[in-house]
Amino acid sequence: KKSTSDLADKLPGPKTYPIFGNALMFWCKDEDIFQKITDCIEKYASPMRFWNGTKLYIIFSKANQVEKIFASTAFSTKDDIYKFIKYYNGEGLISGSGPKWKKDRRLMSPLFLKRNILQYFPVILKHTKILVNILEEKINLPTFDIEFYICKAGTDFVNESLLGLKSNNQGGKNDEFLIQIRRAYELIHKRIIKPWLQIDSLYGYSYSYLKQKEAQDVIHGFFYKVLIETKKSHRHLGQKDISFRTILEQLLDIRDEIADFATDEEIIHHLVTLYSASEHTVTNTCSFTLVLLGMYPDYQQKVAEEIRNVVGFTDDIQEQHLDKLDYLEMVIKEVLRLFPIVPFIVRQANQETELDKLSIPNVSSVMVSIYNIHRDPSQWEKPNNFYPEHFLPQAIKNRHPYAYVPFSAGLRGCIGKPFAYMAIKILLVSVLQKYIIEADGNLQERKLTADFSVKFKDKIFPLRIKNRV
Numbered sequence: 001k002k003s004t005s006d007l008a009d010k011l012p013g014p015k016t017y018p019i020f021g022n023a024l025m026f027w028c029k030d031e032d033i034f035q036k037i038t039d040c041i042e043k044y045a046s047p048m049r050f051w052n053g054t055k056l057y058i059i060f061s062k063a064n065q066v067e068k069i070f071a072s073t074a075f076s077t078k079d080d081i082y083k084f085i086k087y088y089n090g091e092g093l094i095s096g097s098g099p100k101w102k103k104d105r106r107l108m109s110p111l112f113l114k115r116n117i118l119q120y121f122p123v124i125l126k127h128t129k130i131l132v133n134i135l136e137e138k139i140n141l142p143t144f145d146i147e148f149y150i151c152k153a154g155t156d157f158v159n160e161s162l163l164g165l166k167s168n169n170q171g172g173k174n175d176e177f178l179i180q181i182r183r184a185y186e187l188i189h190k191r192i193i194k195p196w197l198q199i200d201s202l203y204g205y206s207y208s209y210l211k212q213k214e215a216q217d218v219i220h221g222f223f224y225k226v227l228i229e230t231k232k233s234h235r236h237l238g239q240k241d242i243s244f245r246t247i248l249e250q251l252l253d254i255r256d257e258i259a260d261f262a263t264d265e266e267i268i269h270h271l272v273t274l275y276s277a278s279e280h281t282v283t284n285t286c287s288f289t290l291v292l293l294g295m296y297p298d299y300q301q302k303v304a305e306e307i308r309n310v311v312g313f314t315d316d317i318q319e320q321h322l323d324k325l326d327y328l329e330m331v332i333k334e335v336l337r338l339f340p341i342v343p344f345i346v347r348q349a350n351q352e353t354e355l356d357k358l359s360i361p362n363v364s365s366v367m368v369s370i371y372n373i374h375r376d377p378s379q380w381e382k383p384n385n386f387y388p389e390h391f392l393p394q395a396i397k398n399r400h401p402y403a404y405v406p407f408s409a410g411l412r413g414c415i416g417k418p419f420a421y422m423a424i425k426i427l428l429v430s431v432l433q434k435y436i437i438e439a440d441g442n443l444q445e446r447k448l449t450a451d452f453s454v455k456f457k458d459k460i461f462p463l464r465i466k467n468r469v
């Protein structure tokens, strides 16, 4: 399309080759791709252009340029690239767009308000306490990968809050489902970054395609079974006084009221979406936070002092403590600044639109690099350091409102933020009440990668624990 390439010609970017565009940059080990992209974005002025094969991305990495992308309906359509997520998530809230997304988002948002998700507090606490007990066997031993343990606790509390399922992954019953959901993330990521895997007619003959089918069958089969069981026991409207209602039961409640809300298949797509959006995000954030607190004991000491004052070291954390853990919240925010679980988001312009004095043609792909915005030296005092003081009230006031967007923002912003903060705080407080964390090295030594979400390059979160009290 002429207007698209005219626009590209006006923008800075790396040298372009026929057919491949700039995608030859990805001709390297998969784990190096993330670093290459983020370095490239840092090198060129924002907005820049990037041709992934014949597909053009206009990439923004400055806070003052992105407001319209978050706030305007012209950019509320997810890019085509999300179609690889749709094999699993269908038209669920993350990958869906258009009138169905709009309606579903309106109907489902109340489910994730703080007053509704507080009912899951005891469920999260229960599984976190199991985690804390299991970790006892690691006291004073060499380093181990904390993510392995947190992931099991996370999947158990997500299964119970979302589905009412008592999965007991922490008890060792690690099932095929967990393996397949991880595989699904990897397969989606591979297709997104490799243009040659995006050609359906070729992909259909590949080994990855077989693996994708297998993952799809296991994942959908898992949720289908739970849905059938829940439908049998689902108590219909008029029983709103029931004190505990899973998200799935509440989705069925919506369907009781609004018949065309979702078919069984669409409910399954919502569940896959909510499951993957909540489980690995909370697990990653908690794992990063514990490793960083292990690397930087002075900050850990401050967090521990706050926990001692607000909750104490022996009593369980309670609902009323959640809003009083100011310093812990600064630490979590700083972790999500350095390691935004979702480093890039991509939208498709659904009409020709003016953006930062550029005329963006209809159907262009516009990408926001949350990762680069979060490390912009003009906005952050110590962009590449772990420095929770970035979130002191005075520092926040001096920054652009879009300098910090780990949950995206605006129309397509995350609806799970209150659930995420609640779960992360319960887990971190419970672990830190009982254990002192130690981790080797420093932030600069640990390179990053992204496979669907940001990770340390070696994909492990090693630390040691000692008794705190």
Ligand code: HEM
Binding pocket: 093, 094, 105, 112, 273, 274, 277, 278, 279, 281, 282, 285, 336, 340, 341, 342, 344, 345, 346, 406, 407, 408, 411, 412, 413, 414, 415, 416, 417, 419, 420
């Ligand atoms: C630290 C934790 C989390 C982070 C950093 C995070 C981040 C994000 C980001 C960046 C997006 C936008 C994605 C995009 O535009 O492609 C998003 C969307 C979304 N998140 Fe989260 N999220 C977190 C936890 C959760 C949880 C716990 C839930 C559910 C309980 C959740 C549910 C969703 C949903 C449904 C959307 C799609 C919203 C829409 O487009 O209408 N997230 N999240």
